[in-house]
Structures are given as structure tokens and as C-alpha cells.
Amino acid sequence: MSEPKDGWKGVIKGKPANGQIATRSRTTKIEDIHSFTDMTGDRNPVHYNEELAKKTSFGKLIVQGGVTTGILNACVAEDLPGPGTVFLNTNLNFKKAVGVGETITGKVELTSVRDDKPICQMAVEITDSAGDICVEGTATTYTMPLDGL
Structure with missing residues (x-):
């Protein structure tokens, strides 16, 4: 009988365990909106027109969803x-918009x-920062072995 394959051989941090958690926090900035627009072309007025944004159900200028969810990329690529x-x-399910100057925390488990x-x-x-869920969902990741590259 052959031994099971170790799919985690060569992975820098090694095989993680069920239940492990990683978190990261950051505060959004107006520059995030501009950078995301440069990358994507998303010029939705709720990101740029403060007067209009205040009249929406958000009640404020909000960052793009990609700015918000980008913290998850850092969690998995840097931490876990x-x-x-x-x-x-x-x-991903978007539950609450994130405004400029808000501190968000991404968590992966x-x-x-x-x-x-x-x-x-x-x-x-x-x-x-109030602990309200802005985005929740599930993800599947693949980790490439990087040792020896």
C-alpha cells in the first residue's frame, strides 16, 4: 500500500490546520478610491460625489467593494x-458599505x-470598527510550493 501524497511539501509555511485564524486591519483612504479607479475604471458617483452619496441609503462616500475585499487577499497571501x-x-455577500476613513478588519478561518x-x-x-459585518462568505485557496524557486 502506498503512502498518501503530502500535498504541502515545499509550501513555505507548511500545512496549516483546521480552525486556524488570521486577521488584518487597515483604515480606508480617499486614495484607495482613486487607485482602484485607475486599475478598473470604476467611477461610480457613490465613490466620488459626496453630496450625492449622502442622499443614498449609504449616507456617505463609500469605497469600492474591491477595495474592501482586497484585505482578504493580504490575509491569505501573507498570513494564512x-x-x-x-x-x-x-x-462573498456584501452586508454593509465601507466609507472613507473607516477601519476594517479582514478575517479568514x-x-x-x-x-x-x-x-x-x-x-x-x-x-x-463597530464590529458590524460588512462582507462575509467562503473561499477556496491553493498554495503553490515556493521553496527552491
Whole structure:
């Protein structure tokens, strides 16, 4: 009988464990909106026109959803599972808009870690400084072995 394949061989931080959690926080800035627009072309008035934005259900100027969810990229690529990690899938539900100058915290929690391949399932969420959930969902990641590159 052959031994099971170690799919985590060569992964810099090694195989993570179910239940591990990583978090990161940052405060959004008006420059985030401009940078995201430079990358994507998203010039939605709720990101630029403060007078209009105040009249919406948001009641304020908000950052693009991609600015908000970008913190999850840093969580998985830097912290858990770590360097070499990319998203294979995300399923995100946007619950509350994030304004300029708000501090958000991204959290990833491993719910399943495969032994044969460096693939993880995780619960993800982003909260604001009041602890309100802004984004929640699930994700699947793949971690490339980077040792020896």
C-alpha cells in the first residue's frame, strides 16, 4: 500500500490546520478610491460625489467593494495559508458599505485543509470598527510550493 501524497511539501509555511485564524486591519483612504479607479475604471458617483452619496441609503462616500475585499487577499497571501496562496473561488455577500476613513478588519478561518493537495476551504469576513459585518462568505485557496524557486 502506498503512502498518501503530502500535498504541502515545499509550501513555505507548511500545512496549516483546521480552525486556524488570521486577521488584518487597515483604515480606508480617499486614495484607495482613486487607485482602484485607475486599475478598473470604476467611477461610480457613490465613490466620488459626496453630496450625492449622502442622499443614498449609504449616507456617505463609500469605497469600492474591491477595495474592501482586497484585505482578504493580504490575509491569505501573507498570513494564512501564506506566501504562494491564491484564490480558486470566493463567494462573498456584501452586508454593509465601507466609507472613507473607516477601519476594517479582514478575517479568514480555515474550515477544511486537504492532505493530498495544498487546498483550503475557509470562512471569510470583513468587519468595521463597530464590529458590524460588512462582507462575509467562503473561499477556496491553493498554495503553490515556493521553496527552491
